[in-house]
Amino acid sequence: MATIKDVAKSAGVSIATVSRVLNGSANVKQATRDAIQRTIQELNYMPNALARGLQKKQSKTIGVLFPDATSYYFAEIIRGINTCIQQAGYRIVVSSAHDAADEANVFLSLWKSQQVSGMIVMMPSTHNATIFNSTQRSIPLILLNTAITDGADITITIDNYQGAKEITKHLIEHGHQAIGFIHGAPNNHDSEERYRGYQDALNEGNLTRSSHLEFHGNFTENSGYRAVISLLNQSEKPTAIFAANDAMAIGAVEAARQLSLQVPQDIAIVGFDDISTARYINPPLTTMNVPVLEIGEMAGNHLIRLLEDNRQVVTREITVPVHLVVRESCGCPKEK
Amino acid sequence: MATIKDVAKSAGVSIATVSRVLNGSANVKQATRDAIQRTIQELNYMPNALARGLQKKQSKTIGVLFPDATSYYFAEIIRGINTCIQQAGYRIVVSSAHDAADEANVFLSLWKSQQVSGMIVMMPSTHNATIFNSTQRSIPLILLNTAITDGADITITIDNYQGAKEITKHLIEHGHQAIGFIHGAPNNHDSEERYRGYQDALNEGNLTRSSHLEFHGNFTENSGYRAVISLLNQSEKPTAIFAANDAMAIGAVEAARQLSLQVPQDIAIVGFDDISTARYINPPLTTMNVPVLEIGEMAGNHLIRLLEDNRQVVTREITVPVHLVVRESCGCPKEK
DNA sequence: ATAAAAAATGTAAACGTTTACATTAAAACA
DNA sequence: TGTTTTAATGTAAACGTTTACATTTTTTAT
Incomplete structure (x- = not known):
C-alpha cells in the first residue's frame, strides 16, 4: 500500500509538500500541485486515516x-x-x-x-x-x-408528554371514561413521560385515574397482550386503552380479538410511535407519529x-x- | 488525557514495560504488573486506538x-x-x-x-x-x-432460487394455472434469482409462462400496487401473484382490495422476506422467511x-x- | 543589477503506540 | 564464590501523517 513517502519520492518532492496538497494548503506552485495529484492517481494513494487521526487528534x-x-x-x-x-x-x-x-x-x-x-x-x-x-x-x-x-x-x-396527552384527549373526546394505560419498560424515560401525559389528560378531563386501569409492560407485543388479558379480567374494565408504544398496542389488539371483543366498538386501543406495521393491522392503529x-x-x-x-x-x-x-x-x- | 508515558512515569517504569502489561506479555514481574495496573486505574488510562492501530497495522x-x-x-x-x-x-x-x-x-x-x-x-x-x-x-x-x-x-x-421455487409450487398446488410475478429492482441479484425459481417451478409444473403475467417493479410497496392494477387490467389475468418481496406483495394486496377483489379467493398473493408486517396485514401474508x-x-x-x-x-x-x-x-x- | 519581500519547498519533531535489540537483575549451577 | 543461564526491564526505531520552522527560490522594488 502506497504511503505519502512513496508519493513524495515518485513525484520528486518532500513529504511536506505532498501533505500540503493533500490538505489544500495555498502555498504550493500549481505545476507541483498538478504533478503530485497525478502521482497520487498513479499510485492509487490514499492517506492513512489512523496516522492522520493520531497526528491531528481527531x-x-x-x-x-x-x-x-x-x-x-x-x-x-x-x-x-x-x-x-x-x-x-x-x-x-x-x-x-x-x-x-x-x-x-x-x-x-x-x-x-x-x-x-x-x-x-x-x-x-x-x-x-x-x-x-x-x-x-x-x-x-x-x-x-x-x-x-x-x-x-x-x-x-x-x-412524549404532549403526544401522550393529545392522544389520551382524543380518546376522551370519543367519550371514554375508563381509559387504561400500558406502561413500557420500567425506568424508561419515554414510558414515564408518556404516562405523565396520560395522567394530565385524565386530570384535565376530570377523570379519576385508578391503578386498576394500569398495567406494567415492557414494550413488547407480548406484554401488551398480557396487559389486555389482565385488565379485562377484573370488575373495573377500561373501555379504551393507551399503550405506551405500538408494539404493545398491537399485542393488545390481538388479545382483544382473542377475547372476542371488537376493536374499537367494544374497546378502543391506541399506541405511540407509528411503526410501519401500525397502518396494516386490523383495525389500522391510531397512534402518535414520531419522525x-x-x-x-x-x-x-x-x-x-x-x-x-x-x-x-x-x-x-x-x-x-x-x-x-x-x-x-x-x-x-x-x-x- | 493520560498516555502511556504518563503511566510509565507515574509507575516509575519505562513505556515498554507498560506496553507489555497492556498486551499481556509474560515477561514482567508480578509486582511490577500489579503496580502498573494500579496506576492505569488511577489515571483512568486507556490506550489510544489510533496509535495502536497505526503501529500494529490493524x-x-x-x-x-x-x-x-x-x-x-x-x-x-x-x-x-x-x-x-x-x-x-x-x-x-x-x-x-x-x-x-x-x-x-x-x-x-x-x-x-x-x-x-x-x-x-x-x-x-x-x-x-x-x-x-x-x-x-x-x-x-x-x-x-x-x-x-x-x-x-x-x-x-x-x-432465493429454492425459496422462490418452493413458494411458486405452493401456489401451483393450490391449483393456480396463471401465476403472475412481480420483479424487484432491475439488475438486482435477489430479484433475478427469485425469478429463476419462479420460472423453473412453472416449468416443472408444466405451466407456460407469459410475459403478460410479469410486471417490473422496484421492491417498493407502491410498485407492487401498480403491478396489480396493470396485471389485472388486461385480458390474460393471473389468479395468483408471487411478488419478489413482501413490500410489493403488500402493495399488491392493497391494490386488489381497491379493485374489490378478495384475497385469496379472487386472487392469491404471496411475497418473500417475511418482514415483520407480513403477519399483520389482512389477510396475513404467506411468504418465505429469511433468517x-x-x-x-x-x-x-x-x-x-x-x-x-x-x-x-x-x-x-x-x-x-x-x-x-x-x-x-x-x-x-x-x-x- | 541588487536588495528586500514574498512564495515555495524542505527538515525534523511530534502524535502514542509496539517491538527488536540491548542491557541489567535475578536465579541456577559449578 | 564466580560463572552461566534466564528473567525483567530499558532504549530507540518504526508506523504514516502534519506542521512549525528553516531554507531556498522567485518576484518585486529600487
Missing part, C-alpha cells in the same frame, strides 16, 4: 450508541445520521449496550481510546446520568431521548456543526413534536 | 457497507454482526452507498485508508464485480447476498475467524436456506 468518526433492543428506531436513526455525516467526511461507528453498566463501558472506551470525535447516544433508561459529565469530557455529545438534561451539548427529545428519520438527520447535522465550527458549545435542548395519526382503532370512522 | 474495526435503501435488512444484520464482533473487541463502522459507483468509492476509501481490518458488504446489485479483486485486496471480505461469487473470501447468499439476524451473526463470526486465526483463506460460498411461512394470502385455511 478520527473523523462519530460513535453512535444504542440500547441493545431498540431495533425499531435503530435503522432509521442511523440512516438519518449517516446522510449528513457521510458527506462531511465522517463515518459512523455503532455500538450497542446490553444494560446501563455496559453502556457506560462502551461510552468510556469509545471516548477514551480516541476512536471517535463525537458521540450520539440514545439512552432511554433513566440510570447512569453521571458518565456524561461535561467537565471532563472533551468531545461533543448529543443525547437522544433521554432523561438526562445535563452534561450533553445537545439533547434531542421527542415530545425518526428526521431526528437522526437533526442529530447528525448538529454534531457536524459542533465538530466543524467548533464554536461555543451552548447546551441546548430540542424537543421534537409528534403528531396524531388518526386511523380506526380509536373509533374514528374509516377514511375513504 | 484497526480492530470492521466496515459494513450497505446499499442506501435497504432499511429492512439493515438493522437486523447490523445487530447480528454486532453481537459477535463486539465481544471480540471489534467495532463496526457502517456506510451506505447510493449507487454502484458510490459503492466502489466507499469500499475503496474504507479499505485504502486502513480504517477497517475487514469488511462485510451487502451488494445485491449485479454491477461492479471487479472492485473486489482479491489479488490486490489485503483485508478479509465477506459478501452478502450478491451475484459475485469470486473475489471475496466468503459469500453468504440466501437461497436475517442469523445471517448477520454468521457473517460476523466468519469474519472474526478470518481475522483472528488468519488461517488459510478458503473461498467459501454459503447458502442460507429459507422456509415457507404459510399464512392465509395463498388460500390456505386460517390456522386456529
Whole structure:
C-alpha cells in the first residue's frame, strides 16, 4: 500500500509538500500541485486515516450508541445520521449496550481510546446520568431521548408528554371514561413521560385515574397482550386503552380479538410511535407519529456543526413534536 | 488525557514495560504488573486506538457497507454482526452507498485508508464485480447476498432460487394455472434469482409462462400496487401473484382490495422476506422467511475467524436456506 | 543589477503506540 | 564464590501523517 513517502519520492518532492496538497494548503506552485495529484492517481494513494487521526487528534468518526433492543428506531436513526455525516467526511461507528453498566463501558472506551470525535447516544433508561459529565469530557455529545438534561451539548427529545396527552384527549373526546394505560419498560424515560401525559389528560378531563386501569409492560407485543388479558379480567374494565408504544398496542389488539371483543366498538386501543406495521393491522392503529428519520438527520447535522465550527458549545435542548395519526382503532370512522 | 508515558512515569517504569502489561506479555514481574495496573486505574488510562492501530497495522474495526435503501435488512444484520464482533473487541463502522459507483468509492476509501481490518458488504446489485479483486485486496471480505461469487473470501447468499421455487409450487398446488410475478429492482441479484425459481417451478409444473403475467417493479410497496392494477387490467389475468418481496406483495394486496377483489379467493398473493408486517396485514401474508439476524451473526463470526486465526483463506460460498411461512394470502385455511 | 519581500519547498519533531535489540537483575549451577 | 543461564526491564526505531520552522527560490522594488 502506497504511503505519502512513496508519493513524495515518485513525484520528486518532500513529504511536506505532498501533505500540503493533500490538505489544500495555498502555498504550493500549481505545476507541483498538478504533478503530485497525478502521482497520487498513479499510485492509487490514499492517506492513512489512523496516522492522520493520531497526528491531528481527531478520527473523523462519530460513535453512535444504542440500547441493545431498540431495533425499531435503530435503522432509521442511523440512516438519518449517516446522510449528513457521510458527506462531511465522517463515518459512523455503532455500538450497542446490553444494560446501563455496559453502556457506560462502551461510552468510556469509545471516548477514551480516541476512536471517535463525537458521540450520539440514545439512552432511554433513566440510570447512569453521571458518565456524561461535561467537565471532563472533551468531545461533543448529543443525547437522544433521554432523561438526562445535563452534561450533553445537545439533547434531542421527542415530545412524549404532549403526544401522550393529545392522544389520551382524543380518546376522551370519543367519550371514554375508563381509559387504561400500558406502561413500557420500567425506568424508561419515554414510558414515564408518556404516562405523565396520560395522567394530565385524565386530570384535565376530570377523570379519576385508578391503578386498576394500569398495567406494567415492557414494550413488547407480548406484554401488551398480557396487559389486555389482565385488565379485562377484573370488575373495573377500561373501555379504551393507551399503550405506551405500538408494539404493545398491537399485542393488545390481538388479545382483544382473542377475547372476542371488537376493536374499537367494544374497546378502543391506541399506541405511540407509528411503526410501519401500525397502518396494516386490523383495525389500522391510531397512534402518535414520531419522525425518526428526521431526528437522526437533526442529530447528525448538529454534531457536524459542533465538530466543524467548533464554536461555543451552548447546551441546548430540542424537543421534537409528534403528531396524531388518526386511523380506526380509536373509533374514528374509516377514511375513504 | 493520560498516555502511556504518563503511566510509565507515574509507575516509575519505562513505556515498554507498560506496553507489555497492556498486551499481556509474560515477561514482567508480578509486582511490577500489579503496580502498573494500579496506576492505569488511577489515571483512568486507556490506550489510544489510533496509535495502536497505526503501529500494529490493524484497526480492530470492521466496515459494513450497505446499499442506501435497504432499511429492512439493515438493522437486523447490523445487530447480528454486532453481537459477535463486539465481544471480540471489534467495532463496526457502517456506510451506505447510493449507487454502484458510490459503492466502489466507499469500499475503496474504507479499505485504502486502513480504517477497517475487514469488511462485510451487502451488494445485491449485479454491477461492479471487479472492485473486489482479491489479488490486490489485503483485508478479509465477506459478501452478502450478491451475484459475485469470486473475489471475496466468503459469500453468504440466501437461497432465493429454492425459496422462490418452493413458494411458486405452493401456489401451483393450490391449483393456480396463471401465476403472475412481480420483479424487484432491475439488475438486482435477489430479484433475478427469485425469478429463476419462479420460472423453473412453472416449468416443472408444466405451466407456460407469459410475459403478460410479469410486471417490473422496484421492491417498493407502491410498485407492487401498480403491478396489480396493470396485471389485472388486461385480458390474460393471473389468479395468483408471487411478488419478489413482501413490500410489493403488500402493495399488491392493497391494490386488489381497491379493485374489490378478495384475497385469496379472487386472487392469491404471496411475497418473500417475511418482514415483520407480513403477519399483520389482512389477510396475513404467506411468504418465505429469511433468517436475517442469523445471517448477520454468521457473517460476523466468519469474519472474526478470518481475522483472528488468519488461517488459510478458503473461498467459501454459503447458502442460507429459507422456509415457507404459510399464512392465509395463498388460500390456505386460517390456522386456529 | 541588487536588495528586500514574498512564495515555495524542505527538515525534523511530534502524535502514542509496539517491538527488536540491548542491557541489567535475578536465579541456577559449578 | 564466580560463572552461566534466564528473567525483567530499558532504549530507540518504526508506523504514516502534519506542521512549525528553516531554507531556498522567485518576484518585486529600487
